[in-house]
Amino acid sequence: MTSLQRVLTALGHQEPDRVPLFLLLTMHGAKELGLSIKEYFSNAENVFKGQLRLKEKFSHDCLTNFFYAAAETEAAGSDVIYSDNGPPNSGRPIITNPNDIKKYIRPDIDGTACLRKVLKATEMLKAETGDDAPIIGVVISPFSLPVMQMGFDKYIELIHDERELFWQLMKKNEDFCIEWANAQIEAGAAAICYFDPVSSVTIIPRELYLQTGFEIAKRTIARINGPTATHFASGRCLPIIDDIARTGTAVVGTSAEEDLADLKDACQGRLTVLGNLNGIEMSRWTPEQTEEIVKDAIKKAGPGGGFVLSDNHGEIPFQVPDEVLKAVSDAAKKWGQYPLDWIDDLGK
């Protein structure tokens, strides 16, 4: 099976040849090319080369066009703060006062270099790999983007205290998110990862989610011209799994703070489970530990398909060494071959 066939079979809640593995690596491409993180993300060619090398090195099942989350606020005029060993951060908020929302204008994709280079990298990956492996595009959900647009504290206060302005911002963000997602699909992305950490129960209670992030996700996902994976970037989602299934998404990115068996059970064939290896702890795993952890994840969520092994955050930290990534890949191949008879044997 090709990676794409493997992933599509798993998403169809069938068992492919083996459990698909998504190593959602971004900054590691810079290591591969011997560049600083800032240099690496400065053009599409670097990310294109980096993604191909990482796929070859760890033989996992996807490519991603993701540069960094802050690209979406950079596109609206914010600055980006680079680090030598971590993801680029969004700098000065572009909305410093709730009243700024009224005059906020969503970015123009064609006229914005930082978005155009993402599309170019997508096109290059698609031209090179065809239908071999899915290219995963990324958007920050309209509901979660304001954390970078305004700052987290100001945004929580906006949701509670200025509901009318909140909805004005959501309308602008929804329009941008849909345009941005569809531009990536047009460029060659097979699916869109809809990052929505603010909707997780780690960040807001379910009652508030149902009034806000849920409705926004339903409307937005319905207008994206391809399948979506909703990712909560380490946030917990078990108490809202039924609601997530109703947003029309196909996949849910899960937290290391929740049990994979419980998540798989709750998804009940409606959602594919993506996750949930602990990216923070991963930087210190030994090869032996890695194998046990991967084996346990496959045991809990692998049977019957509907599972893609991945990390819990949607981006593996720069500090995770290649040896651990190789051990994850090896263990996924060793223990992830379907049928997973070894699980039945354990019970005998």
Add this chain to the structure above:
Amino acid sequence: MTKLMEMFEQALLSADRVAAREAFIQSAGNTSSIEAVDSMIVPALERIGSGWENGNVSLSQVYMSARICEELSESLPGSSNIKNKNLPRIAVALLEDYHVLGKKIVCSVLKAGGIEFIDYHRASIRQLINRVNREKIEILLVSVLMLNSALKIKDLKNEFLEKGIGTKIIAGGAPFRLDENLWQEVGADAAGRSASDALSLVHNFVTDIK
């Protein structure tokens, strides 16, 4: 828990400022400001913090509760006298990270709990060493969101050791929640799983320091 305390806590969790103030005034009516803080605000924030730790309370609820409690505490008569002057010198900082929410909650919790501190805002290792040394800080609460920032606490601790600075470091933030051994790995003296832990952790260190 009394009915009024329940109402107060529920109002905090619902971010209902008006109901929280009413329950607080009714309950704290005949007590001194310090007693009102100790009997209502501190226990409510600690229970909400426990709720966050065990997954029953969300971060937005922790943040709004801390903000409302901070406002209530500051509105009390003689609020400037609530501050506990017998505590060690304390500072709060965001270490080379740009995500202020965690630090902001810690500051609100400390203010609501009547604990005096200096807010260093965002600071580099060099800035922290200079200020901690100059201002004779005894407890430094360090907030981070990113793993690379969390790992920098190790460099900070090593610099403290080299320079003979005995300041206790209390670490907090998502990486420490996701990896329970990380605080020891980076050489912190303690870690809080929630911002509300700041109150109890500070009080625990008081005995050590005195």
